[in-house]
Amino acid sequence: MSDAIRLDGADLARTLREELTGKVSVLNERYGRAPALSVILVGEDPASEVYVRNKHAACAKVGIRSEIIRRSADISAEDLRELIVRVNEAVDVDGLLVQLPLPAHIDPAQVRSWIDPHKDVDGLHPENVGLLASDQPRFVPCTPLGCLRMLEHYEIPTEGRLAVVLGRSLIVGRPMATLLSARSVNCTVTLCHSRSRDLPRICADADILIAAAGQPQLVEEDWIRPGAAVIDVGIHRIQDLSHPKGHRLVGDVHPNAERVAGFLSPVPGGVGPMTIAMLLENTVRAFQLQKGVQEAVV
């Protein structure tokens, strides 16, 4: 039995960053400044700290200016709203994202709606969610967009094929399902979640399986149709004393999936780097939108 072809997100993200570097340089020359991203980080969650620093570093690599705006965890909702409005109004900032999770006293749904939908590089403002579902995407959330780019790059057929999406989060599962059933992609799409019955059987029909359930190693080889393309969106740190650090990273897909799948994205090195590359792409798109330039997303 041959092993699955690796969907190398790290490598593809590198290629995409090189393309973006050229594009940013051209835009910089044409308009006199580079695209700019502001990231608001509330509180001191260590994982968020790492994510935000990675985003900042990735921006720097391609020539996007970025700033991290830090606020303490006890910021009031009203003060956060005022800060967001200020960034919305800043003419030299193209993209804005508020790093999640937020402290419990702040409603993330409200925060999503405060961001100017034309600067909403995470694609989570209701207007952008609705435009995606209406076949007029403006900003597509970064993780599903990254998954689609991987399918495109590895020329995995989608037309008429069955895609199963595990997990219905606002950030991954739902926009992923919407994107896969868009007219330019044309998958038949099944959206599953923790209350779904017969999960293994449903997954076993999938030509394309997107695992975004948030459960370590949930998807095993007998859930997978032989030859299917499997994209693993999960990332979990599990204890492993045999590793030098005492832990290792695993996804939503069990390693034995490799024996059955035709294509499999690794964790780490699959969806993670693609998500950040798509944030860069969305920031460049936001800049172009401000300048009146529109390019098709998908």
Added chain:
Amino acid sequence: MSDAIRLDGADLARTLREELTGKVSVLNERYGRAPALSVILVGEDPASEVYVRNKHAACAKVGIRSEIIRRSADISAEDLRELIVRVNEAVDVDGLLVQLPLPAHIDPAQVRSWIDPHKDVDGLHPENVGLLASDQPRFVPCTPLGCLRMLEHYEIPTEGRLAVVLGRSLIVGRPMATLLSARSVNCTVTLCHSRSRDLPRICADADILIAAAGQPQLVEEDWIRPGAAVIDVGIHRIQDLSHPKGHRLVGDVHPNAERVAGFLSPVPGGVGPMTIAMLLENTVRAFQLQKGVQEAVV
């Protein structure tokens, strides 16, 4: 073999209209005026004419004030926009819908975005589409909402069940899929379309099948899982010289489905009357929203 239980939309719509009549009367007393709907009808499509008159009559029955604003088919997009803005600003109008289809020179996507999202009783403005997909529904499109109300009324279990939606239109299929996978409904949902492979096999797994493909009598008995609930959204006029009028109305589901399905909505008398009832419900909701009263949609 026993025949399917009939999902009697006409009867349920009557019950719902009675409830709404009471509600409208209370609101009228409390706020000094009844909820009000404006319908813009562009051109002279005979089917649209019938739909608009039916909506107007249904409003009258429950005490909702409604007006039909007619414009000729050669209205410019700009003039239509100005008209919509005027209705948006009218303080004594709660709901606004623009009857479809529109003449070819007018972009329906633009029209959707011009309507004040707080008056958008068709639920097609991108912001409302996005709120539905974000589990914060404000206005849900009338046909899918009517289908859900039928499932609720006949106590058809949804939790963890597989729902298959045939057709991915913006008005029916997509919002139906979104609604069925909402946390309060909890179906596993497969969204199919004309490019889907193996349609009969996919449908045959469904506990709930929503036929909104726009193809007369597409769904036959061997597409249906025994005992499944089948909702027929299609409505087509086909020639039949044995009928007094020379034609009759059929749906997307073949009559032989009745032998296999557990529940089946008839055409006519199923989804049609429910769609109009939901327009009334949404208009009352728009009135309440304007008055600061919020009720959960689903």
